[in-house]
Amino acid sequence: MTLTVLDYYTDEPSHSNTEERLSGCAEAEGATVDHQSVPSPQYNAKVLQQISTRSLPDVLMVNNPDLPQFASTGALEPLADLDVDTSDYLPSVLEVGTYEGELYGLAPNVNTLVLYYDEAALAEAGVAVPTTWDELRAAAEALTTPDRYGFAYSAASGTEGTWTFIPFLWSNGGSQVDLTAPEAVEALKFYTDLARDGFVSTSAVNWSQADAKDQFAAGQAAMMINGPWQIPSLNETEGLQWATTTIPVPEAGVDPAAPLGGELWTVPRTENSAVAARVVECMNSPETQLETALSNNTVPSIESAAQQLAQEQPEMATIVETVSTARSLTGDSGLAWPEVNTALSTAIQAVITGQASVEDALATAQSQVER
Numbered sequence: 544m545t546l547t548v549l550d551y552y553t554d555e556p557s558h559s560n561t562e563e564r565l566s567g568c569a570e571a572e573g574a575t576v577d578h579q580s581v582p583s584p585q586y587n588a589k590v591l592q593q594i595s596t597r598s599l600p601d602v603l604m605v606n607n608p609d610l611p612q613f614a615s616t617g618a619l620e621p622l623a624d625l626d627v628d629t630s631d632y633l634p635s636v637l638e639v640g641t642y643e644g645e646l647y648g649l650a651p652n653v654n655t656l657v658l659y660y661d662e663a664a665l666a667e668a669g670v671a672v673p674t675t676w677d678e679l680r681a682a683a684e685a686l687t688t689p690d691r692y693g694f695a696y697s698a699a700s701g702t703e704g705t706w707t708f709i710p711f712l713w714s715n716g717g718s719q720v721d722l723t724a725p726e727a728v729e730a731l732k733f734y735t736d737l738a739r740d741g742f743v744s745t746s747a748v749n750w751s752q753a754d755a756k757d758q759f760a761a762g763q764a765a766m767m768i769n770g771p772w773q774i775p776s777l778n779e780t781e782g783l784q785w786a787t788t789t790i791p792v793p794e795a796g797v798d799p800a801a802p803l804g805g806e807l808w809t810v811p812r813t814e815n816s817a818v819a820a821r822v823v824e825c826m827n828s829p830e831t832q833l834e835t836a837l838s839n840n841t842v843p844s845i846e847s848a849a850q851q852l853a854q855e856q857p858e859m860a861t862i863v864e865t866v867s868t869a870r871s872l873t874g875d876s877g878l879a880w881p882e883v884n885t886a887l888s889t890a891i892q893a894v895i896t897g898q899a900s901v902e903d904a905l906a907t908a909q910s911q912v913e914r
Contacts, residue, residue, distance in 0.1 A: 544574040546815055546822060549590070550604035550806070551583040565602075568825030572818050587612075594618045599811035601819040605648055607639045607807050608702075608872045608880055614642035615878060620810045621645040625820035631829075636844040639803050639871040648807025651827045652841035654770050655801045655869045656710060657861050658791065659777070662784040664691075664765040672788050673766075676711075676733055679791040683742035686765035694737055695755045695764035698747040698895055704888040706802055706872065707752070707768050708734055713800035714792045719876040719883045722890070722909040723902075732901045735894040748892045759785075770804070771840040771862045787861040803869040805841065842866045879912055886911035 546569055552558045562578045569576045579600075581589050587609060593599045594616050605613055613619060622629070623646060629637055632649070640648035658679075660672060668686050673679040683693030697703045711734050712719070717726035737743045744764075747755070756773040758764040760780045768790060777785055789799040808823045810816050825831075832843035836852050842863050843849045853860040873880040886908035893899040899907070 544815060544818060545577050546574050546602060546819055547600035548576055548578045548602040548604075549593075549600040550578075550580055551586045551606075552604075553580045553582050564826060564831060565822065568822045571825060572821050574815075574818055574822075599813065601811065601813050601815040602822060603809045603811050605807045605809050607648070607650065607803070607805060610640065610648055610807060610809075611642050611873050611877050611880070613809070614645070614647045618811055619647045620812050620816050620820070621647060622649065622810065622820065622823075625810060625816060627820050627824055631845045631847065633844055633846050633849065633867060635803055635866060635869045635871075638874060639805070640807050640809075641871075642877075648809040649823060649827050650803075650805040650807050650844050651832050652835050652839065653803050653805035653844055653866055653869075654772065654841050655803055655862060655865045656707065656768055656770050657787045657789060657801070657865055658766060659759060659769055659773075659785055659787050660766045661759070661762070662786050664762075668765075672786075673791045674788070675791050675795055676793050679766075680733070680737065680742070683737055683766065684740075687742050691762060692744050692758070692764045693742045693766060695743060695750070695758045695767040696747055697750050697752045697755050697768075698738070698888075698891050699749060699751050699754075700888050700892060702884055702888075703752050704748075704891055705884050706804075708887070708891055709872070710768075710790045710799060710801040713802075713870065714790070714797055719887065720879060720912060722887065722905045722912065727905055728901055731891065731894065731905060735891065735901065738895045739897075745895055748895050771842075771859060774840045774858060787858070789861060789865050798868045799865055801865050801869045802872040803866065804872070805844075882912050882914065 548565055552561050558580050565576045565578055636650055640646050670682045670685050673682045686693035697707045711730045715726045715730040717730050738745050752769055755767050756769055759767040808826055810819045829845045829848040833848045836843050849863050853863040876883045890904035890908040893904045894901050
């Protein structure tokens with residue numbers, strides 16, 4: 544038996560490493576693998592075309608925000624129907640792979656966002672590591688100098704900008720589909736006032752998360768919101784003393800609520816689905832998860848492996864902590880996520896650049912989401 548597999552790991556060594564793991568898992572089931580990778584920009588169109596022609600592979604990788612779109616077509620098998628064991632997974636990870644009450648995908652590794660800070664800059668300014676919004680604003684103000692902003696984030700158009708703001712919306716009790724609610728208005732006002740008042744560069748509307756990292760690494764920002772994929776670059780930055788903490792929340796006692804990133808392995812409805820499910824289980828083994836996490840700065844989805852990662856890589860401990868309370872990016876938006884993503888990132892940019900008030904920007908965004 545040959546199992547067909549599709550993902551978007553076109554870069555090396557990711558493609559070869561994934562193929563090696565897939566082949567080992569398939570061999571244990573008496574199968575071989577035909578592994579194909581499609582560039583990410585063309586990936587969703589390829590999958591949707593395969594869904595329409597009923598030519599999906601046996602194992603399909605899905606970026607987690609796209610799961611509702613694919614699962615809603617009925618093309619994927621619920622993993623419970625295939626007796627896939629998920630008992631050891633973090634609840635937040637299972638939520639990411641769930642659509643309308645059914646689990647369709649398992650993420651071997653995940654990521655999320657935290658607050659990075661320059662330890663030397665905070666010590667020099669006598670600023671404590673912020674844990675609440677008031678403390679974050681006070682720290683950003685105290686750390687802002689003529690040569691440095693106190694804080695940096697990506698407010699770029701699209702997912703990177705939206706993703707970076709979502710923790711502030713969620714931790715304040717807001718929803719992506721109720722953008723005119725007081726909780727959403729308050730969150731966006733706090734977030735954008737940091738830029739409007741000069742503690743974050745208004746150039747953030749053009750910054751990717753990599754650009755925000757560059758500002759932080761160059762000493763031009765004392766704090767930033769970013770993900771663990773920036774750790775290798777930060778570790779290579781000579782003289783930089785950095786650390787992380789969970790993203791500050793509106794008030795003490797509130798859990799951080801960051802979005803959970805990562806890809807899901809899913810099993811389409813094919814004649815080989817039973818064997819494909821065993822391969823997906825194998826690809827998600829604790830050993831494989833930890834090996835991948837240690838090399839890729841991600842977090843294993845199985846709790847025991849995640850805790851082992853935090854012990855072996857202390858710089859990942861805050862990421863592991865945040866993952867435990869993180870949420871699916873589409874958990875409150877579902878199939879409306881593409882509209883939310885566009886509308887919300889546009890609203891963020893409009894406020895920062897002074898083109899609209901918070902209330903007007905969010906009213907416009909809400910109307911776009913409801914179309």
